[in-house]
Amino acid sequence: MVILASSWTPGASGAGLNEYPLDVTRYTLTIEPDIDKGFIDGTLIINFHVDPKAKSIVLDAGNLNVHEVTGNNVAAFSKNQNKLHIELSGRTQKENEIIIKYDGNPQNGLQFHSETGEAYTVYFTSQWMVSHDSFHDRASLHLNILVPKGKKCIASGELIGTGKRGDKTLFQWRQTYETPSYTYGFALGDFNEASDQVGNIKLNYYSSRLSGEVLKKVFVETGNILQFFEQKSGVSYIQNSYSQILIGRHYQEMSGLSVLHASYASSVLKDSSEIHLTSHELAHQWWGNMITCKNLDHFWLNEAFAVYMASAFNEHKFGVEKYNSDIALYKSIYDDLVERNKDKPLVFTGWEASRDNRHVVYYKGAYVLHLLRQELGDAAFWAGIKSYSQEYFGKSVETIDFQQAMEKSTGTDLDDFFRKWVYEK
Ligand SMILES: [Zn+2]
Known part of the structure; x- marks a missing residue:
């Protein structure tokens, strides 16, 4: 999901009162x-x-x-x-x-x-x-x-x-x-629709305002993005369809579908490289929906991954300059947090409490994944991401699971890196 300032609803850490595991x-x-x-x-x-x-x-x-x-x-x-x-x-x-x-x-x-x-x-x-x-x-x-x-x-x-x-x-x-x-x-609504096919997967697009022809333009990269994430995760997309609906004022991933702000199309139509949010919500079909943080203290494993994977697709599709400009943005958000003494470790309680905390989870988190890639080198980093994604697909994870999967795959001790960038600040 992408939290807009007005849309956050507190709550939701599970019933938590069950005497025996439910x-x-x-x-x-x-x-x-x-x-x-x-x-x-x-x-x-x-x-x-x-x-x-x-x-x-x-x-x-x-x-x-x-x-x-x-x-x-x-x-x-x-x-x-x-x-x-x-x-x-x-x-x-x-x-x-x-x-x-x-x-x-x-x-x-x-x-x-x-x-x-x-x-x-x-x-x-x-x-x-x-x-x-x-x-x-x-x-x-x-x-x-x-x-x-x-x-x-x-x-x-x-x-x-x-x-x-x-x-x-x-x-x-x-x-x-x-x-x-x-x-x-x-x-639900009175939607126009269009669709594409990538392999066995039907990609559906819906809007009550835009024509099918325009929808196809807005979501033209969906199939490429999906295949890119399949390749990076080493895990096939989970079902035979994926739907995107332009509706309302939110960006929210769900199982097999996402809703995107009704006005999202205009920015993509203006600049066809502005597809970060298509990628972000689709990335959650792996990192978030299927590889899920065990609790919200580890929410960066959902959100920073979605932010970072969207930039990784930008690099793949539009070149390294686009990727570098994304990373520069995430770094500037992180630098600003540090300067205002609002920085936090990536694993912490209360991510929803403030805009600054959300920026830690989303953007510092994505910047840290970039730093980890620099630390390990491209080949080892992506092999580690694949190994982690395959091992934990369909499971819930904590940060230690990610660290150990990366260490096992790359043969590198990452204690110092995780202490510096993830557990401490
Ligand atoms: Zn998200």
């Missing part, structure tokens, strides 16, 4: 958004594992109204601020299935634009779907979305079918691979 395996949600009323109605089935000794579980539920929780072992439930406490009884199995009915007017997390007839999700999922917001609990998702007839709906995973339901259309999306809940989402 492992959700699948969410199955049927949701009906009402764009004019900014309202949603949802029925959610959660399949999860928890130690049979656990007497309760805690889920995140934003400001949603939960009116029913049922299941074989559900004894009672209560909502306390943004937490949903569910008491369990008489269990011998780790496997559980519960059904939750809820509704509400999400204030954040789901953006409604009644003037354009659009809606889309951003950070954070529990504001529109009861979920376990932990960064290290990965689950698959079945998302069934009911939208007014004629509207299009793009969501996490792949579209497996659509059907008529009265005056609505039901879109059925399936994400078969597991990711943390913050990567789930959808967008």
Whole structure:
């Protein structure tokens, strides 16, 4: 994601109150958004594992109204601020299935634009779907979305079918691979669309304002970027489609799709090398969605990687001068932090607390990856990135995992480098 000053919503470090580790395996949600009323109605089935000794579980539920929780072992439930406490009884199995009915007017997390007839999700999922917001609990998702007839709906995973339901259309999306809940989402509206194909992967572009022809121009590099990240990570893109939607005022990656600010197209059309944000959000399909920081103290492993990989693509596509000018920008942001005594180690608590802290995570982090590449040399650095990405694809990571993967791959002791640039300042 790219956090704009006005769009940050605090919260979201996971339920954190579970006595025994909670492992959700699948969410199955049927949701009906009402764009004019900014309202949603949802029925959610959660399949999860928890130690049979656990007497309760805690889920995140934003400001949603939960009116029913049922299941074989559900004894009672209560909502306390943004937490949903569910008491369990008489269990011998780790496997559980519960059904939750809820509704509400999400204030954040789901953006409604009644003037354009659009809606889309951003950070954070529990504001529109009861979920376990932990960064290290990965689950698959079945998302069934009911939208007014004629509207299009793009969501996490792949579209497996659509059907008529009265005056609505039901879109059925399936994400078969597991990711943390913050990567789930959808967008709906009266979109024009265009598509390209790269190998077996269909690239879809949507906007309610721009024509298909213009969309193709804006996103012309997507296939090249995707192939570049496949090569650098050594891991194929995870599914058969990737969608980009120009909508609203956010930049947000989700599983298999990204939303980009509605005005983003104009800067790309003015200067075709201004595609950093296309690259940034697409990079998260590897670094972020599939290789995920275990908690937000290590958020630079998501965001600095996305920033840096976008610059690495710029170098590949436009030459070293473009790369150097990106790095000079990141260094100047870092120098400014140091000068104002706002610098921090890359691993720290409270990245969301200020713009300066966010700059540490995004831009100092990207600058440090550049320095690491200088330290190791191109061949060793990229071999290390590939080895790290392959080893941890589909897993959650801390900074030590990255350091050790780079050390193992390159045969270099990086203690001094990581102490100086990552753990200390
Ligand atoms: Zn990002």
